[in-house]
Amino acid sequence: MAINWFKYSAPTTFYGLAGKLIPWFALSAALLFAIGLYIGFVVAPVDAQQGEFYRIIFIHVPSSILSMFLYMIMAGYAALGLIFNTRLSAMMATAIAPTGALFAFISLWTGALWGKPMWGAWWVWDARLTSELILLFLYLGFIALHASIDDARRADRASALLAIVGSVNVPIIYFSVKWWNTLHQGSTIKFTGTSMHVAMQQAMFTMLAACWLYAIAIVLARVRSIILERERNTTWVSELPEVRS
Amino acid sequence: MIGLDIWMRENSLAYIWLGSYAVALLIFVIEIAMVIHKRKITLQQVRLMREAEDEAGDER
Numbered sequence: 001m002a003i004n005w006f007k008y009s010a011p012t013t014f015y016g017l018a019g020k021l022i023p024w025f026a027l028s029a030a031l032l033f034a035i036g037l038y039i040g041f042v043v044a045p046v047d048a049q050q051g052e053f054y055r056i057i058f059i060h061v062p063s064s065i066l067s068m069f070l071y072m073i074m075a076g077y078a079a080l081g082l083i084f085n086t087r088l089s090a091m092m093a094t095a096i097a098p099t100g101a102l103f104a105f106i107s108l109w110t111g112a113l114w115g116k117p118m119w120g121a122w123w124v125w126d127a128r129l130t131s132e133l134i135l136l137f138l139y140l141g142f143i144a145l146h147a148s149i150d151d152a153r154r155a156d157r158a159s160a161l162l163a164i165v166g167s168v169n170v171p172i173i174y175f176s177v178k179w180w181n182t183l184h185q186g187s188t189i190k191f192t193g194t195s196m197h198v199a200m201q202q203a204m205f206t207m208l209a210a211c212w213l214y215a216i217a218i219v220l221a222r223v224r225s226i227i228l229e230r231e232r233n234t235t236w237v238s239e240l241p242e243v244r245s
Numbered sequence: 246m247i248g249l250d251i252w253m254r255e256n257s258l259a260y261i262w263l264g265s266y267a268v269a270l271l272i273f274v275i276e277i278a279m280v281i282h283k284r285k286i287t288l289q290q291v292r293l294m295r296e297a298e299d300e301a302g303d304e305r
Binding site: 039053057063098099109114116117214221222225228229237238243244 | 250253254257258260261264265266268269272273276277280281283284286287290291292294295298
């Protein structure tokens with residue numbers, strides 16, 4: 001049976017689908033957070049060099065990965081909206097931005113907390129840290145630009161351009177540890193393998209999955225409000241059970 | 246600052262929990278609360294608009 005994917009690119013059908021998916025993603029996220037934290041703090045051993053402080057990576061690494069991936073997804077949706085003029089794409093980009101910004105902030109914050117005991121400084125103007133800070137500013141710029149234009153469609157177009165141009169920063173963040181001599185360590189997990197303890201890997205990947213599921217749930221919940229707001233003059237919105245009650 | 250340095254090394258798990266995990270959790274809770282609040286406000290606005298339209302229709 002062929003699925004008509006274009007059906008779900010319409011706000012009318014996507015609104016209902018998102019409503020059905022949110023509880024599943026939210027519950028799975030909560031469960032995985034609990035499992036990830038248990039493995040990370042109870043099962044995973046103490047690091048030989050960093051002691052207990054390395055346990056910050058179970059929130060720091062997933063947050064950093066999410067902040068970069070969410071930006072690329074946001075820029076992708078923004079580009080789709082700009083090219084095909086699809087309403088839902090722009091709404092999705094707008095819904096992703098705050099969550100991406102929060103993950104970028106958590107990444108910087110937890111990085112600073114790890115940096116103090118390990119490097120002796122909360123912050124250094126290292127290429128990885130600085131490019132991640134620029135990512136946070138790009139998210140904030142996207143949100144501010146969108147909010148500053150009253151006409152929603154014009155706001156979508158202007159902020160889409162910023163998102164697309166800003167996406168050049170994501171490969172810079174990723175490759176910064178290879179291109180420059182940075183204080184920030186390089187990738188521990190590579191396609192060729194890793195030297196990490198199995199329990200540490202399990203904790204990190206479980207937390208990564210939990211962060212992904214949380215991000216999907218919260219973005220879907222936010223986009224439902226954006227759809228309601230933008231489509232408030234349509235008949236299908238006024239016929240929704242939650243609007244009629 | 247020296248006091249904090251000593252404290253974080255003596256209580257590393259508390260430092261990690263309070264400094265990063267509690268802050269991350271707080272951020273998630275605030276985000277969830279904001280999304281729920283936004284939905285409530287938006288639904289309220291849409292309902293008010295619908296009621297205003299219904300009243301305008303009745304008057305006509």
